[in-house]
Each structure stands twice: as structure tokens, then as C-alpha cells.
Amino acid sequence: MNIKATVTGKRQITIPKEVCELEKINTGDQVIFTVKNGDIIFKKEIQRVTCFACRGNKNIEDKDCFICNGKGFLDEEFSNNPLKIISHIAMTGRKYKIEVNFSTKDYLCVDLSSSNYSRESLDYIQDEIQKKIIEMYSPKSIMDYSIFMNPSDAILDSIIRNLKTEDAKEEVRKWFR
Ligand SMILES: [Zn+2]
Structure with a gap:
């Protein structure tokens, strides 16, 4: 799945609704960024x-x-x-x-x-x-x-x-x- 998002002035992006639903990301959840070979991967932190x-x-x-x-x-x-x-x-x-x-x-x-x-x-x-x-x-x-x-x-x-x-x-x- 490829979905576009725009970075705002404060370096913020909105996580697309589809991604949140698919990965069950809710308000207050923490995510972890991993940067590797030019790719930025982020995952919901497993509690x-x-x-x-x-x-x-x-x-x-x-x-x-x-x-x-x-x-x-x-x-x-x-x-x-x-x-x-x-x-x-x-x-x-x-x-x-x-x-x-x-x-x-x-x-x-x-x-x-x-x-x-x-x-x-x-x-x-x-x-x-x-x-x-x-x-x-x-x-x-x-x-x-x-x-x-x-x-x-x-x-x-x-x-x-x-x-x-x-x-x-x-x-x-x-x-x-
Ligand atoms: Zn046990």
C-alpha cells in the first residue's frame, strides 16, 4: 500500500486513516521510527x-x-x-x-x-x-x-x-x- 501524506511547517504528517485502521493505531499509541537505506519505516510500538x-x-x-x-x-x-x-x-x-x-x-x-x-x-x-x-x-x-x-x-x-x-x-x- 502506498499512500501520500504532506509534511507541514512543524514537520508533522497526518497518518492516513486507512493505515491507522489497518495497524490499529489509536490516540496515545507510541510509534517507533527506523531509518535504513533511505527508507523510513515506522511501527506501532507493541505494548x-x-x-x-x-x-x-x-x-x-x-x-x-x-x-x-x-x-x-x-x-x-x-x-x-x-x-x-x-x-x-x-x-x-x-x-x-x-x-x-x-x-x-x-x-x-x-x-x-x-x-x-x-x-x-x-x-x-x-x-x-x-x-x-x-x-x-x-x-x-x-x-x-x-x-x-x-x-x-x-x-x-x-x-x-x-x-x-x-x-x-x-x-x-x-x-x-
Ligand atoms: Zn507466563
């Missing part, structure tokens, strides 16, 4: 966040973390996308002896099983992924996008029941208050 599964420790129970592959960090976009996380586990599961299943009732519910990691570790990680799913699929207030719409008692009950740890249950209950 990295601490891996939610191993909490940056790179491993789980002395085995490589199966979410970050032992790196300790994740690309922010991946970390925020439960569907990408689930497909990552499905694709690399054989290597880590881990299986991911999901069911859909009121919600997409994820279920991890493994002979390699303890139930305690799996429950924690499963809840972290499940929270991302709840966050992604719960309708938000039109007035204030940071506030969730309250689901019916029955649905909230099934959302909470599906979580494994008390911490996750408590956190999610607070979201819908």
Missing part, C-alpha cells in the same frame, strides 16, 4: 504486559508457563483477547500436556485440564481467562462505558458459579454492583 498466568515468573510449578511460553510477558493485545489465548492453548497444548475445552450456555465457559500442572494453578489461570471473557461479552452502559449492565440474578449466578477461586468470584461480583 507488553506481565503475563497474567505466571505473573512474570516465566514458569508455573518449575515448568515453562504455557501462556507466555516462558517469557514472563505478553503483547497487550494478546493478553486482552481471551479468544486468542484459548486458541494459543489449543495449538500449543500438546507440548505442555494441557487441554482446553469450552462450552456455551449463558456464556462461553473455558475449562483447562492437564496432567502436568496442579488443579490449583489451572483454576487460577482458568479464572483469569474466564474473567477476560466475561469482560469482553458483558454489555456495558451506553452512558458510561466503564460500567457493566447488570445481568439477571440467574445469569449472574451462573457466571459466578462457573468461577473456581473465591478471589475471582468476589472480584466479578463487584463488577456488577
Whole structure:
């Protein structure tokens, strides 16, 4: 793709809308310029966040973390996308002896099983992924996008029941208050 832009008096250019859409560049994002052989390349800086599964420790129970592959960090976009996380586990599961299943009732519910990691570790990680799913699929207030719409008692009950740890249950209950 070749798109023209004009440099203004203050050395500014407007990044074409098509480029922003394609590369998902939003206000506040940082970009990095690389100059090489007369070409100027610029890329959106990939934001990295601490891996939610191993909490940056790179491993789980002395085995490589199966979410970050032992790196300790994740690309922010991946970390925020439960569907990408689930497909990552499905694709690399054989290597880590881990299986991911999901069911859909009121919600997409994820279920991890493994002979390699303890139930305690799996429950924690499963809840972290499940929270991302709840966050992604719960309708938000039109007035204030940071506030969730309250689901019916029955649905909230099934959302909470599906979580494994008390911490996750408590956190999610607070979201819908
Ligand atoms: Zn990790």
C-alpha cells in the first residue's frame, strides 16, 4: 500500500486513516521510527504486559508457563483477547500436556485440564481467562462505558458459579454492583 501524506511547517504528517485502521493505531499509541537505506519505516510500538498466568515468573510449578511460553510477558493485545489465548492453548497444548475445552450456555465457559500442572494453578489461570471473557461479552452502559449492565440474578449466578477461586468470584461480583 502506498499512500501520500504532506509534511507541514512543524514537520508533522497526518497518518492516513486507512493505515491507522489497518495497524490499529489509536490516540496515545507510541510509534517507533527506523531509518535504513533511505527508507523510513515506522511501527506501532507493541505494548507488553506481565503475563497474567505466571505473573512474570516465566514458569508455573518449575515448568515453562504455557501462556507466555516462558517469557514472563505478553503483547497487550494478546493478553486482552481471551479468544486468542484459548486458541494459543489449543495449538500449543500438546507440548505442555494441557487441554482446553469450552462450552456455551449463558456464556462461553473455558475449562483447562492437564496432567502436568496442579488443579490449583489451572483454576487460577482458568479464572483469569474466564474473567477476560466475561469482560469482553458483558454489555456495558451506553452512558458510561466503564460500567457493566447488570445481568439477571440467574445469569449472574451462573457466571459466578462457573468461577473456581473465591478471589475471582468476589472480584466479578463487584463488577456488577
Ligand atoms: Zn507466563
